[in-house]
Each structure stands twice: as structure tokens, then as C-alpha cells.
Amino acid sequence: MEVLSETILKEVIIKRPQQSHKGTFGRTALIGGNPRFGGAILMAAQACVYAGAGLTTVITHEKNHAPLHARLPEAMVIDWQDMDMAAKIVQSSDAVLIGCGLGTEPESLRLLRFLLNTLSEKHILVVDGSAITLMAEPPLPIPFPRRTIFTPHEMEWQRLSGLKIEEQGIEKSAEKARQIGSIIVQKSHRTTIFTPQGHAFVLPLGTPAMATGGMGDTLAGIVTAFAAQFKEDLVKSVCAAAYLHSYIAEKLAETRYVVLPTQIAEKIPETMKRFERYEPVRTAD
């Protein structure tokens, strides 16, 4: 078990190459937002764009399109009924997020199945929220990409791992992550990242000011942007994404009783700049 520090940000957030274009920094697709939980996918999209993903397409219920563009014209959008277009977008993406505000209706399950059937081994998949719940259930033994990241809170981790909340110690959770073979971002007041090899990285950060709806969607958006953008070492990228999220929250919480997810998103570009790595310091520290 390792406790993360600011070093993880400096390791991951490399100086961008001068000769680059938007494709260089990754294409992402974000699937979620049913009529009730549309705000979740809007928050994930904002975090993804502000965290530097080159191109972001949101695949969501038609109802969420206007609010998305009113807030974030930088994102592209397609109706989640349009499966032909959705398949094209997903296939050309580097990282795909599913789950933020997806719900657990038949429609949600249909979309999840569609996605898992569309993805190939080149993709990085991020599974959040209700998509974790859906994947934890028996009727869905469809294989998922090798490079999959789950971001469960405690109850979702119980569903996915079978470990009851009171049993979710680091050792048992690490063993389960190894069995699942994925990166697990286990969110709690001290979020821990488990690797497919069974290693654990603990965040020393986190504040109860973050305990408000949408906080996890913002994290999922950052994770997706980092996965698409900093592909070399996916575990480190995910650790850095989680660290960044809580780091900004703690800074904001110094002067705020409650920190809103969208306030975190707005601070991402400046905070990333502060930790940008100028020299190629290859993890020797």
C-alpha cells in the first residue's frame, strides 16, 4: 500500500508536445444521462473537457442536449437512440465512460450491452455509477476490455466485489481487484485506487465538503480525460486524476462549507498547469 502525494501529478501531467493537435490528446465518448439524472453526464463532460481531452462527445438522452450546449459548447452530442452514430463515435474513441446518470432501466442496460459489444481491446473503459450496478448483476456476463476502470462508491463496490461495506479493508479489496483484473477507484472519505495486480494507492486527501451529488461524476470525467490523454501508464493516470479531484476540493473547501462539482471542474486547467512537468523526470522519485 502506498500513500499518494503531489508527486503523482508531476509524474503524469507532462508538458504537451509543441507539434500536436486535438487528436493528440485523445478522443472520449461519455455515455449517460437519462431524463432524471441528466445533470450527471453534464458534470462529467465539463470535467472531461476542462481536464484536457482533445475531443469529447456526449451520448445521452435527447433531453440533455440543450442544457449541455448551453453550458459546454465545447462538447459534441448525439442522441443515445442513434446506435449507428454511437457505434462510430465509440469505435473512434480512445477512452469511453459509461454510467453517470445512466440509470438502471432497460434502456440503460441496452446501452451498456451495446457498448460492451462495440468496444475492442484498444479501448480504455471507465465504468461509473449505475453502470457498475448493472455490470455487477448476473444477466451481464459479457467480457469487458482489459483496460477497464471501475469507480464505485462503497455500496457499488459491495455489489461488484461481493464485499460488504464493513469488510472493505484494503487487503480484501485489493484481492478482489486482482480477481476482476481492473483498476478500481474505490471512493470513500479516503479514496483508494486498486490495480489489477492487487496494489493499493491511498489518497491522503478528501473533505466532507465534497459530500454532495455529482462529485463522483466529476471524478469520472477527469479519469476519462486522463486515460485518453496520458495513456502510457494507466494506473498512474488514474491515481493522478483522483488526486487532482480531491486536491482541488480541499483547496476550495478552505473557504467553502460545501464544494460544488462544477466549481471543481472550473479549477482543473489552472491546477494542472501548476503541476505540469517540465523536465522528463521518469518516476525515479
Next chain:
Amino acid sequence: MEVLSETILKEVIIKRPQQSHKGTFGRTALIGGNPRFGGAILMAAQACVYAGAGLTTVITHEKNHAPLHARLPEAMVIDWQDMDMAAKIVQSSDAVLIGCGLGTEPESLRLLRFLLNTLSEKHILVVDGSAITLMAEPPLPIPFPRRTIFTPHEMEWQRLSGLKIEEQGIEKSAEKARQIGSIIVQKSHRTTIFTPQGHAFVLPLGTPAMATGGMGDTLAGIVTAFAAQFKEDLVKSVCAAAYLHSYIAEKLAETRYVVLPTQIAEKIPETMKRFERYEPVRTAD
């Protein structure tokens, strides 16, 4: 009769426990917003989220969904025609607000009746605006939860209490509050909070810069968030909510001829932080 001071904020706004999640800080449901008055429920929702409610669901006319999410993706939303879903949301809520922009149409009355039939004794109910007018009328002798808070302005208080505006002295109003058995936030240029025991707490704050449409909706949102979040002493929570609202307005009015409700909402997290109680000071003052 007691005149409130900043002490009420320090008593109520406790330091959040480190081990907590969004459920810890309360689930709220906000019902209102007809096609004409949709802005009212948007303002209440913003205030509720910014005042720290863990989870906020808005139950409103479909027309208000897109503007809500364009402004506040942190809130969830359902159509107020979807009674099955509305019932589930209400049942799982800690505090429920009804009235902001609800209107007085048959639809409004239907929703109020539905709500009162759905609530149980565990719920805290906040009744604002036209919902007060509807409840003041004879055809609705349906019982309401023990822990109900009414937030009438002078004319609504006349309808609810039977006291004409010129008769609304502290003594008579306190006696009426005792008869009704609820907490009354009687809004005027010097807002007074009456308890079910007939006590009165007077706000020493308030500025005519607050006299603009939507100000009451913002107050109702803060009251709901505080009721859901600081449940131990409901009277104190309501007093603190009202104090906070006017305190921010007075600060903003130092440099503004008119203060907008949404400007107050934006200042809530910082202002709550300034008055956060670090030690467990239990009301000994």
C-alpha cells in the same frame, strides 16, 4: 421574544464529520415551478444545493427541466406528472419543499394533496408561496407532518392565520403559530420566526434591496437544506437559515442598490464556512 444574532449561525453550522457521504447531509425534494413561475423552483433548487443539501431532486413541470440543468446540473429532476417516481423521491427524502412557483391551478392543488398523502411523520415539510395559500383554504383539511415549516409573507400569513396584516403583531402571531403547531417564518422587512410553542425569534437584519421577485424562493431553498442537514434542533436550523439569507443580502447590499436572489445563493458556501463551528459549543450562550 428573542432577537437573533450571528451566534445562531455558529450554533447550527457544525463542522462536518470526516467520515460522511452525500446521504449524511440529507436528501431533499423540491416541488414547484409551473410554466409561468418556473424560475422560482430554479432559484430554490440553487439555494438548496449551495446550502449543502447532500442530494436535491426537483419535481417540476417538464418545461423547467432544461433551464434547471443549464444552470444547476447538481440537481436531479423529474416531471411532476410522474406520480410514481415523485412518490418514491418524496418517501426517501429527509426534507420536502412545496410551493415555489407552484401556482394555484387545479394541478397545483393535486400536487399538494398528493404530497400530503405521501408524507409520513419522519419527514420535514417546508411550505412556501402558493402552497400556503392552497393549504389556507377550506377544501384542504388534510393533516400535515408534525415537523412542518411555513414561510409566509404578510398576505399569506393573513390567509393562513386569519390575522389581518395590520393585526400581525408578535403576540398574536405567536399564538396562531402555537395553534397551528408549526414553525412559521413570517417574512416582512423584519422577518420573525415563530415556534410551535409560541416563541418568537426576530431577525435584526433585512434590507429593501431584497425586495425583488424570487427572494422568498431562495430563502425556502436554504431552509430546506438546513432542515435536511441540521436536523437536531429544527427551530434553530430554521432561524439560522433565515439569518444566513438576510446576512448575505445585507453584505451584498452594501455595494448594490438591488440584490438578486441568485447572487445570494452563490455566496452561501463561503458565508457558511465563515461561521462554521469548530468546537462542539452546545448552546450554552
Next chain:
Amino acid sequence: MEVLSETILKEVIIKRPQQSHKGTFGRTALIGGNPRFGGAILMAAQACVYAGAGLTTVITHEKNHAPLHARLPEAMVIDWQDMDMAAKIVQSSDAVLIGCGLGTEPESLRLLRFLLNTLSEKHILVVDGSAITLMAEPPLPIPFPRRTIFTPHEMEWQRLSGLKIEEQGIEKSAEKARQIGSIIVQKSHRTTIFTPQGHAFVLPLGTPAMATGGMGDTLAGIVTAFAAQFKEDLVKSVCAAAYLHSYIAEKLAETRYVVLPTQIAEKIPETMKRFERYEPVRTAD
């Protein structure tokens, strides 16, 4: 002819009475915004709310409702097809604005006719944009309220007064204003306010940074709020509204090549506060 100075702001912007409520500061109704020019009524509404109108209802094409509430939940809104409701709103208003983005379609003319038939002598009417053009045409010899304010730019003033742009000197325009019997805010690079008595007040302010679409709609919104709020001396209120608008624009133009109408609206509350009159200085200067 008199050149206006900052004194006009101090004369008009009185300290608000402590015992007041939103009704004290006027009810306004704003009619405009066809499918193409919807932004115009949104800008007028924002200016009206920020300039201190107690209650603001926008009567506009249904298409503009969601954008209005996404920007300005403080305003109420009704569909301009709903004539019964529109009539009620207009009747209970203190000041009514028509014209911002109204268009010159048959629908526009229908709304103008409806309004003129609904208004009574107690109302203050503000006529802007295409409503001026419509009223200038022969088929509309319907009488309008004694207290009417027209806010034409040069071409609209030509249509209304019959004076060609090159003939629009102060003397001739003043004589036309006297004949029409209304207050005329004649917008140009040096805006002039003409009174029904034929007096002229010239703005010494104005910057080409203001020459962008929507600037007049913002002025119309301020005029309406001032008319509803500061009723005692309507000529002075209109002069103050026009002065405030250009004063803010000039301040912003010190650091901006172009000043946007919405940027002006946002600065209204602070600027009004700076010129608020504390003593009752009754126009002795």
C-alpha cells in the same frame, strides 16, 4: 436644451424605504421576442430586473422561455399566445414595455393592438424597436396612454415623426415630441430625451463601443424598471435611465473595444448604489 450630468442619477435613485416589499418597486410586463429576435427580450428583461423592478413578467414566444429561465430565473414568463393571462399581467403592471424583438409580422401587430386596447390611463407604456415602426404606420390610429415613452433610433424616429434623419435637429424633434405628446428617447451617438412639453435633455455620454446589437433593448429594460420604480417624475426617471446606461457603457469601454449589452446589465446594481441619494435633496439644483 439642457445637458444632463450625474446629478440626474442622484436625484432619481432615492434610498429605498425600509418598510417595503417587491410590490413597492413596481410590476413590469415586457412584450417581445419573436422566434428570430428572442435575444432582444432576454436582454431587456435582464436589464429590467437588475435595474430594480420589483416583479418582471416576460410575455414572449414560447421558444424563448427556456433560454430566459436559464439566464434569469428572477423573471416570470408567459406565452404570448395566452391572451387571457397576458391581459391580467398587463392590467396589474405599473409599466409595460413592448417592442424588443417583437418583429413586424401580423403576430406582432396583433400583440401591439391587444396591448393598446388593454392599457388604461394608469399605465406607463414604453415603446421600442419594431413596435415604434408599427405604431408609425397608418393602420394603427389607436390612442395610447398619456404616459408613453418612445425609444427610437434615427430611422425609427423618422418613421414616427416624419422627420428625415438629416432634419432631426433638436428644435424640430422637440416640436414633434410636443405634437406626439410623449417622452421621446431619441437614440444616436448623442442620445437626446424630448419631453411632451418640447424640452430637450442631451446626454453628454456615449461611445462607439456601444454600437452592437441589443444595446437598445438593454436601455429599454432600464427605462421600464425606472418608470415602474421611480414614478414621481417620469421625465427625470427616463433621463436617469438613459444616463445610467451610457455611463456604465463608457466605464466599461475604458478597457473594452466593444461593450456587450449583457455586460452593462450586470453592472447596474453596483452603479445605482454608487449614485443612491441618501438625503431627500428635492431637485433644488
Next chain:
Amino acid sequence: MEVLSETILKEVIIKRPQQSHKGTFGRTALIGGNPRFGGAILMAAQACVYAGAGLTTVITHEKNHAPLHARLPEAMVIDWQDMDMAAKIVQSSDAVLIGCGLGTEPESLRLLRFLLNTLSEKHILVVDGSAITLMAEPPLPIPFPRRTIFTPHEMEWQRLSGLKIEEQGIEKSAEKARQIGSIIVQKSHRTTIFTPQGHAFVLPLGTPAMATGGMGDTLAGIVTAFAAQFKEDLVKSVCAAAYLHSYIAEKLAETRYVVLPTQIAEKIPETMKRFERYEPVRTAD
């Protein structure tokens, strides 16, 4: 070949004449924004308005109207199905932009053909994004106005010029621009502007923080506003527009890891003011 410097801003951004109105600074029409790429036209419109175009009308899919007005009430909007109205708007415009989020569907092609048939020699045309791709294809040998500006990225320039990306040296590209007879803004990490005479102006600016979706749409909006507003020397106007865009991006990138297109738009008015030319310095340098 010439490397541009800040001088280009001072040459182009002249002090506005005191006697002017919104027509003085140009009428623009922006065509684009299909259901998927609606954000692109919203970003172009914001940049166009903030860069000082006197009047801006957006011709776009109906779905984009509400988000446009929620963000930018200063723009007017019409449905891109309404060809009669679109023709009127285009005819009365000084500069027309097509392509941002236009797509490559039959609908997109129909709009492009319509536009090219509607334009006359008095118009300045800006062709961006998928409109370049469509114009590069054989089925469209329709002539375009003499004063046309193309803003291709490397792949679009390949399609338009026939030069493969690796062949796109300055000399060959300049020769192609001469053949096409238009101004080419060839976007890459070092954007170059080619003139119809085959001259080349290289931007010494640009940062990888700009490599995010929507950046080109913002540039296209600025180019259109400058073309409509500073007509005297179109090549210089386009150079200044491109310089301004990258200049703001570089400034923002000093403290941001990624710079969003909408953040650039917001900084335009202040940055233009900083470089405003007070004396008539006629290009003597």
C-alpha cells in the same frame, strides 16, 4: 514570407469613429451547427459578437436556438430550413461564415449550395470546417466570391489543395493559394496565412494548450467579425484575427494547461482595446 508581430493588431484595430451605429461595424451571418456539432456554431457566434461585429445572425438547426440564446442573447437566430429568411439575411450581410459544425450530410451540402448561389461579389465569405471538405469535392464546381477566406486544418488543406500533409511546405501551399485565388488560413501548430497573390504570413504564436475541440470555430468567428468590421485591407484583417486568437490563447496558457475556446472569446474585447490604434499610423513599418 513574413512573420507577424503585434504590429498587425495595431494596424487593423482602428479607433472607432464617434459617429457610428451598429451597422457601421458590419452585419454577419453564420451558417452551421447540425444536431451533433451545434456547439461549434455557438462558439463561432460568441467569438464573432465579442470581436465587435455590429450585428450577428446565426442560421442553424432549430435544436441549437435555445442553447444559443441561453449563452448569447446578443445574436439573432433563424432556422436553417427557412431558406427565404436565410437568403434575406445573407444578402444583407457584409461577411458570411459557413462550416462550423455544418457536417457533411446532404443537408449540409444543400446549405452550402444555397449559400454560394445567394452570395454576390460584394460579400466576404469565410469557409471553415466541413464546408471546406464539401467544397473540395468534385460535385461542387460552383464559383465562390472573389473575397473568400478558407480556414483549413492540415487534413482539410490536403483535401482543398491536393497537397498531402507532409508536402504542405510554405512554398507549395502559397502556390496553391494563388491558384485558388483566396486567402487561406492554414491552421497548424504554426498557423500560416496565404494570400491570393501567394504571399505568406506566419504566426509566431500558438500553444498546445489550444489543441481542443472548438478552437477553430472560435478563430472562424473572429475572422468573420474582423472581415465585416475592418474591410479596407482584408489580408491584414485576417492576419490580425489569427494573431489575436493565438495571442489570447498564449496569455491564458501561462496559467492553464488547457485553454477553452469560450475562454478566449471572453477575453477578446479587453485584448482588442489594449491594441487599439489611436493615431492613423498607416502601415509605414
